[in-house]
Amino acid sequence: MGGVSSLVEKGSTVVLKPNAGHVAPPESAVCTNPDVVRAVIREVKKAEPKRIIIAEAAAIGCDTMECFEACGLTQVAKEEDVELIDIKREKDLINIPVRGYHSNISHVKLPRFLLEAEHIINLPILKAHASMVFSCALKNIKGVVQDKVHLDMHRENLTMAMMDVWWAVRADINIVDAIYAAGGFSPHTPVPEYIGCIMGSRDPVAVDRVACHLSGINPDEVSYFKVAAEVGLGAATDEEIEVIGEKVADHAIHMWVPYLGDMSTRWPEYRILCENACSSCQALLALNMETLKAIGEYDKNTDAVIVVGRKDSIPEDIPKERLILHGNCTRKWRDRGLFIEGCPPAEGGLHNTIIDRSEMNDDTATAEDIERIVTRKAATAPVWREYVLKMAEEYHRQNG
Ligand code: SF4
Numbered sequence: 001m002g003g004v005s006s007l008v009e010k011g012s013t014v015v016l017k018p019n020a021g022h023v024a025p026p027e028s029a030v031c032t033n034p035d036v037v038r039a040v041i042r043e044v045k046k047a048e049p050k051r052i053i054i055a056e057a058a059a060i061g062c063d064t065m066e067c068f069e070a071c072g073l074t075q076v077a078k079e080e081d082v083e084l085i086d087i088k089r090e091k092d093l094i095n096i097p098v099r100g101y102h103s104n105i106s107h108v109k110l111p112r113f114l115l116e117a118e119h120i121i122n123l124p125i126l127k128a129h130a131s132m133v134f135s136c137a138l139k140n141i142k143g144v145v146q147d148k149v150h151l152d153m154h155r156e157n158l159t160m161a162m163m164d165v166w167w168a169v170r171a172d173i174n175i176v177d178a179i180y181a182a183g184g185f186s187p188h189t190p191v192p193e194y195i196g197c198i199m200g201s202r203d204p205v206a207v208d209r210v211a212c213h214l215s216g217i218n219p220d221e222v223s224y225f226k227v228a229a230e231v232g233l234g235a236a237t238d239e240e241i242e243v244i245g246e247k248v249a250d251h252a253i254h255m256w257v258p259y260l261g262d263m264s265t266r267w268p269e270y271r272i273l274c275e276n277a278c279s280s281c282q283a284l285l286a287l288n289m290e291t292l293k294a295i296g297e298y299d300k301n302t303d304a305v306i307v308v309g310r311k312d313s314i315p316e317d318i319p320k321e322r323l324i325l326h327g328n329c330t331r332k333w334r335d336r337g338l339f340i341e342g343c344p345p346a347e348g349g350l351h352n353t354i355i356d357r358s359e360m361n362d363d364t365a366t367a368e369d370i371e372r373i374v375t376r377k378a379a380t381a382p383v384w385r386e387y388v389l390k391m392a393e394e395y396h397r398q399n400g
Contacts, residue, residue, distance in 0.1 A: 034072030057087035122171035127182035205234025259283030277309025288350035294387035
């Protein structure tokens with residue numbers, strides 16, 4: 001790709017943006033492997049930059065420094081003598097307008113050091129993702145914003161907001177850690193799978209499309225490629241992409257990504273009205289329905305009718321406590337059922353609403369609701385983990 005000196009100028013500031021958004025060890029494949037980050041640092045040093053910074057704003061609810069520690073980046077930064085910055089703690093922020101924004105994000109507050117850096121190197125890991133189906137280069141740049149912006153992004157249209165952030169912070173190059181990828185119900189319940197590749201591109205969409213093919217995902221099933229094409233962020237089709245180096249087909253695997261499939265028929269005991277829904281809401285549907293099964297709540301709640309995606313009408317005859325409205329697309333029916341806010345909503349919102357039969361949005365959740373959900377999550381975590389591993393085993397028995 002031209003070598004590091006074609007990318008990095010002597011005396012410049014280089015920001016490395018790995019995926020270090022969760023408290024997860026390297027072997028989980030949820031965060032960019034520290035050896036990949038170390039290799040990039042050593043390469044960048046050859047160009048003699050003034051500063052090398054590893055920066056991240058971890059997922060909402062996660063402490064970035066704790067994430068750095070768990071995924072091995074604190075040690076890498078120390079040993080390689082580079083700076084480690086938690087974007088969430090940055091005070092020196094600039095509120096910049098997003099020219100021609102497409103989402104609710106007309107301005108975005110970003111750290112000065114990031115905006116003033118001469119180079120940004122995006123270092124994602126390839127993984128399945130609960131609220132996006134799939135996470136790689138495009139999604140990784142979402143981790144440059146603080147929690148307030150992050151929450152705003154989720155409120156209206158996350159995929160489009162992600163594209164808007166890209167226009168504000170464009171990485172010079174994207175280097176993907178696809179040595180081990182996290183399949184399964186990643187990022188929270190990952191099942192690591194070996195691919196053994198590193199990929200690079202200046203085009204984040206192109207590298208993400210190839211990452212899909214490498215892991216056996218059909219990019220047409222991931223909504224955000226359509227959005228990226230709409231805003232012209234990168235390659236809109238495979239035909240526009242030239243792959244140099246190893247052949248994708250020689251390394252492609254059937255990664256287990258349970259966020260895909262026919263959502264209307266997958267849980268026949270339930271009435272699920274899922275049409276015109278983005279892959280994000282479909283992924284969350286899969287996560288929550290399987291959670292119900294794992295924790296023994298599936299058979300108890302088959303009276304629930306679940307609505308997901310844009311619909312012109314919904315059945316008239318369903319009592320309010322049985323009608324579960326998932327996501328902002330269903331907001332117009334809010335007074336007819338139990339509405340779960342978000343675009344997409346929070347990850348466990350659906351199964352908790354189905355079990356508790358009460359609305360728990362920002363404006364309606366009580367302290368007891370939150371306490372109950374946290375306690376349930378902790379109590380059911382081991383059984384859920386075991387369930388996921390069995391599902392993964394079964395998948396690979398059938399698909400290789
Ligand atoms: S709420 Fe609607 S627009 Fe938002 S992710 Fe879900 S299906 Fe897509």
